[in-house]
Amino acid sequence: MTTTPRAPSRGAIDLNADLAEGYGRWSFGTDDDLLAVVSSANVACGAHAGDPTVIRNAVATAARRAVTVGAHVGYPDLQGFGRRSMDIAASELMDLVIFQLSALSGIARLEGTTVRYVKPHGALYNRVVIDEGQAAAVAEAIAAFDPGLAVLSLNGSALRRASQQHGLRVLDEAFADRAYLPSGELAPRSMPGAVMHEPDRVTERVLRMVLDNEVVAIDGTVIEIAVDSVCVHGDSPGAVKLARHVAQALVREGVALASPLTEASTR
Amino acid sequence: MTTTPRAPSRGAIDLNADLAEGYGRWSFGTDDDLLAVVSSANVACGAHAGDPTVIRNAVATAARRAVTVGAHVGYPDLQGFGRRSMDIAASELMDLVIFQLSALSGIARLEGTTVRYVKPHGALYNRVVIDEGQAAAVAEAIAAFDPGLAVLSLNGSALRRASQQHGLRVLDEAFADRAYLPSGELAPRSMPGAVMHEPDRVTERVLRMVLDNEVVAIDGTVIEIAVDSVCVHGDSPGAVKLARHVAQALVREGVALASPLTEASTR
Amino acid sequence: MTTTPRAPSRGAIDLNADLAEGYGRWSFGTDDDLLAVVSSANVACGAHAGDPTVIRNAVATAARRAVTVGAHVGYPDLQGFGRRSMDIAASELMDLVIFQLSALSGIARLEGTTVRYVKPHGALYNRVVIDEGQAAAVAEAIAAFDPGLAVLSLNGSALRRASQQHGLRVLDEAFADRAYLPSGELAPRSMPGAVMHEPDRVTERVLRMVLDNEVVAIDGTVIEIAVDSVCVHGDSPGAVKLARHVAQALVREGVALASPLTEASTR
């Protein structure tokens, strides 16, 4: 990699990844490796992935490593891994989010840690970027459950606005390995080039996001981007290597990896 | 009914029933009626029954009516309604119980109430009467989650012993409409006469249990029985009527309906 | 009811209802009553409702009563009863439809009958009225599985067109108790007045549909409607009474209740 060292424009950045994405006998097998890299863990809550044992193990390891725990709430769709958008009524969606937050919070308390933020997963993540109704339901559920929870959200999303209306703290999220549309939305996974795998390219993009607050969209335009937390993926051994590559490059640039929520007590 | 009024040997008894036993579009339709009768609600937690909306509604109504909330933890088997005994490893069973306790506790807090006890459901209830391993796992999970929780348990059960070893408070439970074996175990549902439906007969049995601490087993022997809480069922309109009948008879005998856990703060 | 007897414009009409909509311990309890009324049974296949026992019982009773069996294929969403629209990729939707058709067909063969038609359920039914992609996937799956199967479909739907392109026989369906938009689509359940419960009114509408091929839309306009089969519901005791009321009125008008598929062998 040939990035020129820059004067660090910031002291620290949060690196988050999806955890507890197994179910029963199935697992991506990357939880322990990821938890050695990231500062924040988006823990599945049993709706799109994660059974009680998988979840508890991930939370226990996160607690031991002082990784900040967030609730990765998703659609109730194991078969589709939460990646199929669903028309769920607002009140039912609220209940689903509250159930998932409840389940994870109890386990976190038992394991000596605390859920500090919420990040919608998969199709729900993408939907609350643009769907005001589902975004409002998610934000209202979070605020009702615990107004001290932060929300991880895409720049300019409906969820961002709804969360702020409820007085929730919002963390702006950027994606290490995903292409952006010029609008700032993520390019859908079905679009060619939507997911990047080349370590140097991905790392270069992350450094530019974190240090210069900009990213090159899929059509070549440079867009401005606010970043409190960078999402790295971990659903394959290659993805973990990529995450490690990004983490090392950030540290090399003098940027510490840390959650802005670590010190805050949310309960 | 022609029960002769007796000098009340006790001031109060707890009446418990199973709540939130619907799922999605399905429901027994009796939650609201039951919550007008009982003093304790065994709320399903999503494993054998209960989706987030069903559970939240039941908890909210219980809170409004000052009915004590308990976690009705069960095997993860919607199709079998938790009535099929499963060989689950102790550590997995612990995680399953913790997950269910967590989910219900978060919802209870949100609705302004607290989970105060745990009662295993269906096949798990029967299994922890005799299976030391599963009983130990359930008791350990409860103690790990919250040692202030009480446990509703059958006289002489393995769960009773395991719970006491963990320092948990145990409430002795008796069943209004179920026949007993001379051993004090419940007669299995598959046995003829295992479930009773005749209001006067059921009520007479409950009065004798509560006032005289004895019950006539299926073979005619009279067995001694300790009773802190009487379980009434509610999975049909007829069952609700039966529950109401029992409740009225108790009150008529001067026995108040109240949970012994109401005043205790468990968290 | 005060309908004036009309010269029957047709000799027979098909009456269909949804069957096997229970799951495990849960049931609407109306299967046997409905099968005494209708000529065609839309049998759930385990995705939105229906477990193996529920399905087999419904099919066995349908076979005994010579009621024509259809596959009521739905989204894989027990919690939402298949009533939440899902963005499922075409190839996955094909596999889901094929799996459901397979499961029901094997059971039907065992019970001495044959699956003769397919009707999408709930949100899938509504979606394939307008979503060309999902409609094409459903039609292609049906044609691949058995080109002798008929398709029950709303007038003017995308599924109707896609089915015809695959050479599938299409039966036009009308709904006894649902309001129509002037476009011929069903008024969404969330719209006031979308579902009717008044027996005389519902029956009058059915007679007009069947005998005169027209229906009054929710805004008062009279729209033309082709009807091979009328759907009656059965998810409550009241619904069964309504179905019976409609059936009796049709017979009184000299219209026989029969499936046009009964004689055809599809395998």
Add this chain to the structure above:
Amino acid sequence: MTTTPRAPSRGAIDLNADLAEGYGRWSFGTDDDLLAVVSSANVACGAHAGDPTVIRNAVATAARRAVTVGAHVGYPDLQGFGRRSMDIAASELMDLVIFQLSALSGIARLEGTTVRYVKPHGALYNRVVIDEGQAAAVAEAIAAFDPGLAVLSLNGSALRRASQQHGLRVLDEAFADRAYLPSGELAPRSMPGAVMHEPDRVTERVLRMVLDNEVVAIDGTVIEIAVDSVCVHGDSPGAVKLARHVAQALVREGVALASPLTEASTR
């Protein structure tokens, strides 16, 4: 490996492996590799593993490679991967087996092949070795669905006897990588040494089973064993290598890999 070539006591042996054991986003990733090795595929049917897409893909590949297709029927327990014994009533178990056979058979027909045998999976496999009631239910379900189906079963199992009583053809199965108790039952997975991973040792055992009809039990005693089909596992890349190793050794000994059911038409 230092096995001495022996005069082949038989011309051919069947090699079977478990297929379609993924679900949604999860997979062991070994289906295609296994189907290049084995002669028979035990295809999951959606109860313990396998969604419609996973199943259809496995069946299509098996058909293309002329691998014989069997139904790997299991308990309805995705979370436990069918490895937790369940007390299911005989009539419900029959319905579960019939549903799974139906689903797989329809998909097989569509993909141009036929289900030719049934093998219970996981905890059900072990249970029907000793549980007469569940064994009878499984055998009765198979015979009711298609009496031309064969049954893969452990030597001396209750399922073997029950299947023969129903006139079903039974294939005796042995396990390449599993230790045996002196009784001929499999050593439970929880017992140390129950699963073997060392290629040469596993292969030597298989050759002795196939060529000499004997195996050394976990306590050192040599037991006689009848073998029509050898099960190799495939739930990890290592397992596939092991399967390949076994297959090559058999071929080297002059034993062809072929299902005895290939020529038979079962429908």
